[in-house]
Amino acid sequence: MSIAPEKRFSPVPTMRDVAERAGVAPATVSNVISGRRQVRQELRDRVLAAVAATGYRPNQLASSLRRMRTDTVGIVVPDLTNPFFAALVHRLEDLAGEDGYQILLVGSNEDEAREADRLQTLLSRQIDGLIMAPARDEAAALAAHRGRLPPTVLMDRGFGHAEFDAVTADNTDAVRQGCRHLIGLGHCDIAFVVTSPALDNMRERIAGYRDALEAAGLGDRARVLAGGFDIEGCRAMIEQELLRAEPPTAIFAANYVATLGAVKAIRALDLDFPGEVSLFGFDDTDWMTVLRPYLSVVVQPVAAMADAVWGLLRQRLDDRQAPCRHLRLPCTLAVRESTQRPRVAPDRARMPIVVSS
Amino acid sequence: MSIAPEKRFSPVPTMRDVAERAGVAPATVSNVISGRRQVRQELRDRVLAAVAATGYRPNQLASSLRRMRTDTVGIVVPDLTNPFFAALVHRLEDLAGEDGYQILLVGSNEDEAREADRLQTLLSRQIDGLIMAPARDEAAALAAHRGRLPPTVLMDRGFGHAEFDAVTADNTDAVRQGCRHLIGLGHCDIAFVVTSPALDNMRERIAGYRDALEAAGLGDRARVLAGGFDIEGCRAMIEQELLRAEPPTAIFAANYVATLGAVKAIRALDLDFPGEVSLFGFDDTDWMTVLRPYLSVVVQPVAAMADAVWGLLRQRLDDRQAPCRHLRLPCTLAVRESTQRPRVAPDRARMPIVVSS
DNA sequence: GTGAAAGCGCTAACAC
DNA sequence: GTGTTAGCGCTTTCAC
DSSP, rough: OSSSOOOOSSOOOOOHHHHHHTTTTTHHHHHHHHOOOOOOHHHHHHHHHHHHHHHHOOOOHHHHHHHHHOOOEEEEEEESHHHHHHHHHHHHHHHHTTTTOOOEEEEEETHHHHHHHHHHHHHHHHEEEEEEOOSSSTOOHHHHTTSSSSSSSEESSSSTTTTTTEEEEOOHHHHHHHHHHHHHHOOEEEEEEEOOTTTTHHHHHHHHHHHHHHHHHHHGOOOEEEESHHHHHHHHHHHHHHHHHHSEEEEEEEEEEHHHHHHHHHHHHOOOOOTOOOHHHHOOOOOGTSSSSSSSEOOOOOOHHHHHHHHHHHHHHHHHHSSSOEEEEEEEEEESSSSOOOSOOGGTSSSSSOOOO | OOOOOOOOOOOOOOOHHHHHHHHHHOOOOOOOOOOOOOOOHHHHHHHHHHHHHOOOOHHHHHHHHHOOOOOEEEEEEETTTHHHHHHHHHHHHHHHHHTTTTEEEOTTTOOOOHHHHHHHHHHTTTOEEEEOOSSSSTOOHTTTTTSOSSSSESSSOOTTTTSSSEEOHHHHHHHHHHHHHHHHTTTTEEEEESTTSSSSHHHHHHHHHHHHHHHTGGGGGOEEEEESSSSSHHHHHHHHTTTTTSSOOOOEEESSSHHHHHHHEEEEEETTTTTTEEEEEEEEOOGTSSSOOOOOEEEEOOOOOOOHHHHHHHHHHSSSSSSSEEEEEOOOOEESSOOOOOOOOOOGGGSSOOOOO
């Protein structure tokens, strides 16, 4: 053994180390590992042996830099704590993983500034694709990067942009049907609770609400409340509404947060539920068929939506020129226990209802 | 204007483009942008102008390769759909973002093979840190990379490893207290439902259960059920238990999944709940104080746990030699409506109880 | 304080 | 098939 300065043992072996050990060119190692080109069996064996002996593990970073692709997709959602988005992310991570992509996850917390900031870093990481439920429809953060964005699919929100693929539920129709159900039950005073009427998806849901009321000649009874993006805000707003002289006989909540806010408000006032007030919620979860009363809700096709999003992204990855598409998936209604006939006869519905039980 | 072949307009400007335009060295651009070194005001201005003019945006990939750090942390959880993990991830993403890190998210779906596979890719991406709630305590996936792992913090599970920092709830004590509550109410037949007794956290919870029963002289009444990792599995197991000749008067569910499974089982059998059977759950969520009966549960300090995890990771990033620490955070009990006195007097508790209502 | 040059680890292009 | 070479875009010595 010579004492001459040999190449020191590198703490983490590189492809070159493997190549030297196997007595082949680095490119050959690369080809063995990636399988991109045929390599003679003998060399391949030597390479594999060298890989095993050195414990070599490829550095994706270097590979990505060279190949100009990262096999990474960014996902931006407003709130991971909301089961709707959690389910979407869960499914997307699944699909992405199957196709060899990893997920860079960002939660915007419904905050535009934060979203813009995080998006910037996401893009600087050279993500191959972007999936986003933007905090605001304008998606100013996106516009700022116009022309420099990777293939992008919007979901749930911001679908007004013609330059992006998008997936949404058929919001208007879902709410229209929900309202019909309530009206059919005899409800004339239905309050509709959204987070923010500034969001297109909420506007669509409001449209469904107004549609249905007008079709029933109840147009002048429409009341839309904006409770904000957190449960407590919605709760406060709804509580106040239920304390009015002529409270609604039913609440229709336009999303998960509003739904929870509504039940909390009803509980806080200790109302007989659904006796004194019915509730139609939005978004279905495990627990809704478990505690009482089981909630009647609009069910968004979450799995199908995630599938559609991923499908659009894959297609966009293959062909950046194809025209953008907006997929709108139908919702279903799960009518359960939280909606029932109002106590007051329809013709007396304008009379004040005593709120306490 | 010369027709000579000038450098073509590069579709995406690089630091070199900016440097040329500003008439400075690439290194200077780098220094302006990173702020790592002082740059004379005049040059700085020229650089900034060139950045604006070209619309240059740094390539983190190249930077990471050179700097040998990615400002990225991998998070592996068994199930994003479980609000406990969703909340953990949510909070961790928050903390990471504040510190300039991004999150590569992986859901293992409680599947070891998948976990190992995804972990491999995660590591090849040169993540700076790893946060993991391993599918199995052995965390074979981790062991396979022994010595080549970035700073790693385990949470909720796998905390038996002396070579990793870890954060868990005080499982044994939490369950012990929960059991005391049930026993105090007069319950002598309490079934304990875990997902899998192979997990250390479940074993700890079981230990708390046995402790409490033995302390009350009820050691021979202990019944531990393993329902598996999905709600339906737990439901089936619990349903069967409730149909025995001598059904338990109370169910103690050892995690979120088991809790939901328990309520489903109770509903499926149409039992008077909590009249005929009490339920003590595990993990607190928004909806538990909203529908009836409000569930009595063990509350894990999720936010504090995430904070602790992040804190440990940051410290480990700073000092890889420091001894590993296992932080164990106390839980609290939320006693609500799902637990009440059993209908049968304690001294008759061994008599069969009629199950139908 | 600034520039020149080397190189992070990998792969694509091109010879042979 | 396999080796050689030249970078991917950035940061970091090291001179000046």
